Amino acid sequence: MPVPCAIDTGWPRARAGAVLTIDLAAIRANYRLLRARAEGAECAAVVKADAYGLGAAQVAPALEAEGARTFFVAHIDEGIALRRHVSPGARIIVLHGALPETEDECVRHDLVPVINDLDQLRRWRVLAATLARPLPAVLQLDTGMSRFGLSERDVGAIAEDPDALRGIDVCLVMSHLACADDPDDPASNRQRARLLHLRGALPRAPASLAASSGIFLGPDFHFDLVRPGAALYGVAPDATRPNPLHPVVRLQARVLQTRVVGPDDGVGYGLTYRPASPRRIATIAVGYADGFMRCGAGDGCAWLDGVRLPVLGRISMDSMTIDVTDAPERLIRPGATVDLLDTRRGVDDVARAAGTIGYEILTSLGRRYHRAYVADHAPADL
Numbered sequence: 383m384p385v386p387c388a389i390d391t392g393w394p395r396a397r398a399g400a401v402l403t404i405d406l407a408a409i410r411a412n413y414r415l416l417r418a419r420a421e422g423a424e425c426a427a428v429v430k431a432d433a434y435g436l437g438a439a440q441v442a443p444a445l446e447a448e449g450a451r452t453f454f455v456a457h458i459d460e461g462i463a464l465r466r467h468v469s470p471g472a473r474i475i476v477l478h479g480a481l482p483e484t485e486d487e488c489v490r491h492d493l494v495p496v497i498n499d500l501d502q503l504r505r506w507r508v509l510a511a512t513l514a515r516p517l518p519a520v521l522q523l524d525t526g527m528s529r530f531g532l533s534e535r536d537v538g539a540i541a542e543d544p545d546a547l548r549g550i551d552v553c554l555v556m557s558h559l560a561c562a563d564d565p566d567d568p569a570s571n572r573q574r575a576r577l578l579h580l581r582g583a584l585p586r587a588p589a590s591l592a593a594s595s596g597i598f599l600g601p602d603f604h605f606d607l608v609r610p611g612a613a614l615y616g617v618a619p620d621a622t623r624p625n626p627l628h629p630v631v632r633l634q635a636r637v638l639q640t641r642v643v644g645p646d647d648g649v650g651y652g653l654t655y656r657p658a659s660p661r662r663i664a665t666i667a668v669g670y671a672d673g674f675m676r677c678g679a680g681d682g683c684a685w686l687d688g689v690r691l692p693v694l695g696r697i698s699m700d701s702m703t704i705d706v707t708d709a710p711e712r713l714i715r716p717g718a719t720v721d722l723l724d725t726r727r728g729v730d731d732v733a734r735a736a737g738t739i740g741y742e743i744l745t746s747l748g749r750r751y752h753r754a755y756v757a758d759h760a761p762a763d764l
């Protein structure tokens with residue numbers, strides 16, 4: 383597959399309020415690192431939610447070029463859209479499975495549903511009988527998260543009914559860990575034991591338990607296939623250790639206007655920031671409509687060459703105001719840029735300041751950014 387290189391999508395760069403640079407080479411390097419950590423298991427790639435907001439149309443082909451053969455999405459429509467961007471032999475697994483009367487869409491677009499309950503299983507079996515050919519499926523087992531999957535009782539019912547899996551080619555049994563980001567949490571071992579137990583009652587099939595964080599719990603958790611998502615995109619798998627993954631995104635916001643404010647002034651809606659002494663401030667072209675949440679303003683900041691530029695007052699829909707007193711004045715002019723995300727300050731740092739997790743920062747990244755994809759590590763400056 384050709385690897386897209388420096389494809390620009392979105393607004394023309396010169397007019398854009400912010401530029402989001404997505405490093406496909408870093409995503410590929412993260413895939414290699416995760417595959418090596420889970421040696422012996424197949425390394426699938428989770429590209430749901432448009433590859434966590436980074437663009438499945440660009441990300442999935444890059445991962446396929448790196449050797450990924452199995453892709454996970456959440457919805458059938460995500461699978462249909464992804465089909466056009468990967469080769470015909472690539473396997474696309476739909477985590478939510480098929481809603482009633484949408485099973486034939488899975489067949490038409492060559493998508494493998496995850497079966498989460500007995501009714502989904504029955505409907506898939508009926509379709510296989512109608513088409514008179516075996517249909518592939520993934521069985522999800524609930525091992526303790528109580529979110530998706532067949533219960534112990536459901537597994538018992540399948541084990542007792544010789545026709546339960548008739549016409550169904552079970553290509554994977556899977557479950558999902560609730561507490562994998564804390565290596566000391568005993569819940570992960572309990573879930574692993576339950577997977578082994580439930581799996582024993584079913585016909586032999588490859589198994590999968592680990593997403594990003596689960597890979598770092600060690601080989602006992604790898605089984606036959608691992609399913610990283612967030613780690614591919616640079617999110618730390620475990621907050622207690624240094625992040626071994628490469629940063630993937632850089633977000634540069636444009637300065638729109640600057641001014642000097644003093645003790646008689648207030649800044650932004652509600653005038654919640656009032657300077658004690660004169661400050662130089664800049665308004666930049668990213669706001670909460672671009673994923674920088676109003677509630678995260680407190681410890682938020684931008685950066686310029688290592689100089690911290692704190693967010694002042696409330697974040698507006700299309701802009702926010704930052705303190706640029708400590709930055710060289712000549713570098714902070716309309717049209718110049720400051721970094722909101724970069725290699726030193728990644729999605730996890732921004733998430734911490736906003737009281738959330740890196741996953742939410744990535745999947746909230748705005749649609750108004752100019753997006754630049756780079757397939758090498760050359761810095762992408764404006």
Ligand SMILES: *Cc1c(COP(=O)(O)O)cnc(C)c1O
Binds near residue numbers: 430611612
């Ligand atoms: C989202 C998801 C993944 C990927 O999780 P990450 O923590 O992003 O690696 C894997 N498996 C299932 C079932 C998921 O829902």
